[in-house]
Amino acid sequence: xxxxxxxxxxxxxxxxxxxxxxxxxxxxxxxxxxxxxxxxxxxxxxxxxxxxxxxxxxxxxxxxxxxxxxxxxxxxxxxxxxxxxxxxxxxxxxxxxxxxxxxxxxxxxxxxxxxxxxx
Amino acid sequence: xxxxxxxxxxxxxxxxxxxxxxxxxxxxxxxxxxxxxxxxxxxxxxxxxxxxxxxxxxxxxxxxxxxxxxxxxxxxxxxxxxxxxxxxxxxxxxxxxxxxxxxxxxxxxxxxxxxxxxxxxxxxxxxxxxxxxxxxxxxxxxxxxxxxxxxxxxxxxxxxxxxxxxxxxxxxxxxxxxxxxxxxxxxxxxxxxxxxxxxxxxxxxxxxxxxxxxxxxxxxxxxxxxxxxxxxxxxxxxxxxxxxxxxxxxxxxxxxxxxxxxxxxxxxxxxxxxxxxxxxxxxxxxxxxxxxxxxxxxxxxxxxxxxxxxxxxxxxxxxxxxxxxxxxxxxxxxxxxxxxxxxxxxxxxxxxxxxxxxxxxxxxxxxxxxxxxxxxxxxxxxxxxxxxxxxxxxxxxxxxxxxxxxxxxxxxxxxxxxxxxxxxxxxxxxxxxxxxxxxxxxxxxxxxxxxxxxxxxxxxxxxxxxxxxxxxxxxxxxxxxxxxxxxxxxxxxxxxxxxxxxxxxxxxxxxxxxxxxxxxxxxxxxxxxxxxxxxxxxxxxxxxxxxxxxxxxxxxxxxxxxxxxxxxxxxxxxxxxxxxxxxxxxxxxxxxxxxxxxxxxxxxxxxxxxxxxxxxxxxxxxxxxxxxxxxxxxxxxxxxxxxxxxxxxxxxxxxxxxxxxxxxxxxxxxxxxxxxxxxxxxxxxxxxxxxxxxxxxxxxxxxxxxxxxxxxxxxxxxxxxxxxxxxxxxxxxxxxxxxxxxxxxxxxxxxxxxxxxxxxxxxxxxxxxxxxxxxxxxxxxxxxxxxxxxxxxxxxxxxxxxxxxxxxxxxxxxxxxxxxxxxxxxxxxxxxxxxxxxxxxxxxxxxxxxxx
Numbered sequence: 001x002x003x004x005x006x007x008x009x010x011x012x013x014x015x016x017x018x019x020x021x022x023x024x025x026x027x028x029x030x031x032x033x034x035x036x037x038x039x040x041x042x043x044x045x046x047x048x049x050x051x052x053x054x055x056x057x058x059x060x061x062x063x064x065x066x067x068x069x070x071x072x073x074x075x076x077x078x079x080x081x082x083x084x085x086x087x088x089x090x091x092x093x094x095x096x097x098x099x100x101x102x103x104x105x106x107x108x109x110x111x112x113x114x115x116x117x118x119x
Numbered sequence: 120x121x122x123x124x125x126x127x128x129x130x131x132x133x134x135x136x137x138x139x140x141x142x143x144x145x146x147x148x149x150x151x152x153x154x155x156x157x158x159x160x161x162x163x164x165x166x167x168x169x170x171x172x173x174x175x176x177x178x179x180x181x182x183x184x185x186x187x188x189x190x191x192x193x194x195x196x197x198x199x200x201x202x203x204x205x206x207x208x209x210x211x212x213x214x215x216x217x218x219x220x221x222x223x224x225x226x227x228x229x230x231x232x233x234x235x236x237x238x239x240x241x242x243x244x245x246x247x248x249x250x251x252x253x254x255x256x257x258x259x260x261x262x263x264x265x266x267x268x269x270x271x272x273x274x275x276x277x278x279x280x281x282x283x284x285x286x287x288x289x290x291x292x293x294x295x296x297x298x299x300x301x302x303x304x305x306x307x308x309x310x311x312x313x314x315x316x317x318x319x320x321x322x323x324x325x326x327x328x329x330x331x332x333x334x335x336x337x338x339x340x341x342x343x344x345x346x347x348x349x350x351x352x353x354x355x356x357x358x359x360x361x362x363x364x365x366x367x368x369x370x371x372x373x374x375x376x377x378x379x380x381x382x383x384x385x386x387x388x389x390x391x392x393x394x395x396x397x398x399x400x401x402x403x404x405x406x407x408x409x410x411x412x413x414x415x416x417x418x419x420x421x422x423x424x425x426x427x428x429x430x431x432x433x434x435x436x437x438x439x440x441x442x443x444x445x446x447x448x449x450x451x452x453x454x455x456x457x458x459x460x461x462x463x464x465x466x467x468x469x470x471x472x473x474x475x476x477x478x479x480x481x482x483x484x485x486x487x488x489x490x491x492x493x494x495x496x497x498x499x500x501x502x503x504x505x506x507x508x509x510x511x512x513x514x515x516x517x518x519x520x521x522x523x524x525x526x527x528x529x530x531x532x533x534x535x536x537x538x539x540x541x542x543x544x545x546x547x548x549x550x551x552x553x554x555x556x557x558x559x560x561x562x563x564x565x566x567x568x569x570x571x572x573x574x575x576x577x578x579x580x581x582x583x584x585x586x587x588x589x590x591x592x593x594x595x596x597x598x599x600x601x602x603x604x605x606x607x608x609x610x611x612x613x614x615x616x617x618x619x620x621x622x623x624x625x626x627x628x629x630x631x632x633x634x635x636x637x638x639x640x641x642x643x644x645x646x647x648x649x650x651x652x653x654x655x656x657x658x659x660x661x662x663x664x665x666x667x668x669x670x671x672x673x674x675x676x677x678x679x680x681x682x683x684x685x686x687x688x689x690x691x692x693x694x695x696x697x698x699x700x701x702x703x704x705x706x707x708x709x710x711x712x713x714x715x716x717x718x719x720x721x722x723x724x725x726x727x728x729x730x731x732x733x734x735x736x737x738x739x740x741x742x743x744x745x746x747x748x749x750x751x752x753x754x755x756x757x758x759x760x761x762x763x764x765x766x767x768x769x770x771x772x773x774x775x776x777x778x779x780x781x782x783x784x785x786x787x788x789x790x791x792x793x794x795x796x797x798x799x800x801x802x803x804x805x806x807x808x809x810x811x812x813x814x815x816x817x818x819x820x821x822x823x824x825x826x827x828x829x830x831x832x833x834x835x836x837x838x839x840x841x842x843x844x845x846x847x848x849x850x851x852x853x854x855x856x857x858x859x860x861x862x863x864x865x866x867x868x869x870x871x872x873x874x875x876x877x878x879x880x881x882x883x884x885x886x887x888x889x890x891x892x893x894x895x896x897x898x899x900x901x902x903x904x905x906x907x908x909x910x911x912x913x914x915x916x917x918x919x920x921x922x923x924x925x926x927x928x929x930x931x932x933x934x935x936x937x938x939x940x941x942x943x944x945x946x947x948x949x950x951x952x953x954x955x956x957x958x959x960x961x962x963x964x965x966x967x968x969x970x971x
Contacts, residue, residue: 051144051147051150051167052167052171054143055139056174059138059139060178
């Protein structure tokens with residue numbers, strides 16, 4: 001399915017929590033608690049998702065079509081009874097667009113002399 | 120702990136809980152097991168669930184709102200009709216009840232107002248037709264036992280000089296007990312001291328707050344300052360707090376010292392003893408007056424009228440306001456019925472949509488929420504529009520507030536009524552919007568899909584028939600009631616007042632005492648002003664009178680005629696002191712004899728011009744000229760006869776009238792009744808007249824204010840203003856009711872035709888005559904109308920009997936009114952049916968079949 005650039009643009013910028021959830025799904029299907037743990041581990045515990053915030057976001061991402069719930073999750077499934085989520089092509093495109101947006105911002109900051117460690 | 124978390128999950132919408140609840144509980148439990156959470160678990164659980172559940176609800180609400188707006192925009196006709204219907208119901212009802220509440224229920228602005236009582240002499244009843252004499256007041260105070268305290272007062276129009284421009288105010292002279300009875304402490308200074316019956320404060324005054332603000336610039340050093348009232352010095356001893364105003368529209372108070380002689384014209388007020396009811400006070404006063412009457416000769420007999428201060432307005436105001444509330448309620452019920460009908464047909468039309476959505480997996484909860492949102496949005500939009508309508512209507516309705524009401528200010532919108540009306544509408548909206556959709560979403564969906572659009576069972580159709588019938592009945596009630604009132608206004612307006620109000624301007628120049636104590640000085644003032652005014656271009660004639668008809672309704676004196684036995688209670692006549700040209704100026708027709716003249720000086724024989732009814736009463740069929748009678752004690756000779764004037768107003772009977780030369784009277788009477796109203800008959804426009812009159816009056820006396828400048832037509836209009844306002848309101852309500860009923864009939868029949876389009880199509884296809892099919896639809900509309908008209912007419916008759924006092928003698932079963940109202944309703948019913956009947960004959964058999 002072709003990706004509608006306008007629909008994509010409308011979702012940016014992403015909320016950091018949303019971006020983290022999408023990142024957690026970039027390498028493969030994952031269940032809810034797995035996402036929680038992955039986010040915490042990746043950020044060294046600075047980003048803590050509550051179960052409520054996680055599932056609220058998941059519900060929205062499902063509705064927006066950024067993720068989907070596959071019948072047969074791929075990759076290592078540690079618990080077959082759990083519900084797994086998968087990044088859709090659209091979700092991947094959105095995450096990518098957000099990454100580019102952030103990259104541009106970082107570049108701009110560097111051009112302006114804001115280089116970490118120099119302040 | 121897990122159980123607590125699961126219990127908290129109930130805060131989420133059920134569908135969300137069903138979808139994610141288990142996962143969330145598991146994730147929460149795992150996190151606790153791994154010891155990742157921080158802080159007490161219960162707090163973590165609450166912090167996790169509560170904000171997120173709220174966020175989910177909010178996002179659902181936003182979705183529902185978006186959907187509601189979209190779906191209402193799609194069916195704009197329905198949305199507009201619903202909002203309009205709701206707005207009319209809420210607006211009319213809120214405005215009507217706000218005014219009624221203000222007049223009938225709002226507590227007086229005094230402590231323990233239920234113990235405040237008004238007292239007067241005269242026959243019992245609602246009001247003070249007769250004022251008290253000082254003698255009787257003293258007896259009432261001395262002999263009654265129900266009152267903690269009693270007081271008397273008298274209104275006293277004064278010219279205030281010494282603070283900016285001279286102004287004309289209404290003052291009240293009060294016995295020292297009056298202000299303590301009302302129980303309001305002064306804002307500044309003190310009130311009158313009861314020592315020596317107020318004698319100590321004879322030359323003191325208490326100002327009202329607005330007078331102190333406007334006329335004295337809120338001067339903090341006002342206490343002790345001397346002001347001039349009618350030329351006499353008074354020392355200001357106090358200022359009353361903002362909002363205090365008793366009697367209504369009085370701005371300044373002085374101390375009333377009762378004289379020993381037969382002082383008249385007092386108003387009484389009292390505060391009941393603790394625990395004494397108004398009924399007990401009435402029987403107490405009856406005992407007192409009976410006791411007095413047994414001790415006195417028959418011509419000095421007295422009576423009393425004792426009633427709560429709260430109730431000081433004519434009973435017809437109560438009728439009028441109750442009628443208004445009834446009409447408001449009718450409209451609200453009509454709106455509810457109409458809204459119910461609208462929603463029912465919408466629900467039927469949406470049965471398939473909901474069935475489809477249910478089949479596609481939308482839970483019943485989502486659909487109910489959706490409908491709930493729609494109902495609330497409609498109710499709120501209608502409520503807001505209704506609020507606007509009520510605020511527009513309120514100033515018009517405020518004309519219905521009686522001027523004698525002791526409550527200050529005007530009515531404001533009553534938000535409790537607004538809330539209640541919105542609630543009733545909301546409940547109707549929920550009842551008729553929600554439950555049909557729950558049913559169709561829950562059980563009938565498969566049927567709805569199978570059967571096509573022809574759902575909506577017999578029960579629902581019957582309910583809709585009943586709703587339309589109720590609407591028709593209510594609108595018949597409103598139409599007949601307002602029709603009767605319109606006819607009553609017509610009757611009142613067609614009464615001849617006895618004078619010609621067109622092209623007459625009136626001005627008041629009340630001459631202050633003691634400056635104008637001398638009859639001669641007053642006479643000079645009148646002559647000077649009148650001669651200059653009469654010389655103005657465009658002025659045809661001008662005169663002074665002691666009281667304009669319908670403005671001054673007092674001024675009665677007992678009549679005796681030498682040689683005629685008129686019984687122990689002498690009859691009364693109204694008397695007015697007038698200058699020459701009064702009859703010509705007012706357009707009161709001359710029947711015989713002459714006008715009063717400048718030559719009728721105090722030293723000359725005292726004369727009088729009398730009205731025709733006066734002649735009929737005392738000398739029927741005889742020539743009255745040269746006859747003599749006594750007014751109060753003074754002998755008068757009749758020199759002229761004029762037509763009668765309805766000086767008490769169009770709706771009351773008036774006593775015979777006597778007109779006396781402005782300077783021929785005893786000092787004590789002339790003090791209260793000296794001419795003060797200048798009337799001018801002019802040709803062309805009255806513009807510029809005021810400036811000229813002001814110049815002339817200033818030249819005669821620079822300290823003399825002019826007040827009450829208005830055309831005589833305005834005086835006449837105020838006579839019917841309340842009625843006209845009331846009729847406008849009721850007629851508007853009736854028109855709304857008629858419109859609602861028409862919309863109701865139309866909606867029902869349009870729906871029926873749509874429902875039966877297949878049946879009609881088959882009939883047409885089988886050769887049924889279109890005329891018969893149209894007749895079928897029309898007769899259905901007609902039947903509904905008839906079913907509504909019969910109870911409507913009965914209801915209207917009951918209502919008209921209840922408000923007989925307002926009908927001015929009109930028969931509550933007035934055939935012309937009932938006939939017109941019924942005809943109008945039938946006309947509307949036919950108009951509502953015709954469109955649908957025509958549509959029925961145009962049903963295309965092929966299209967109707969294809970739509971399946």
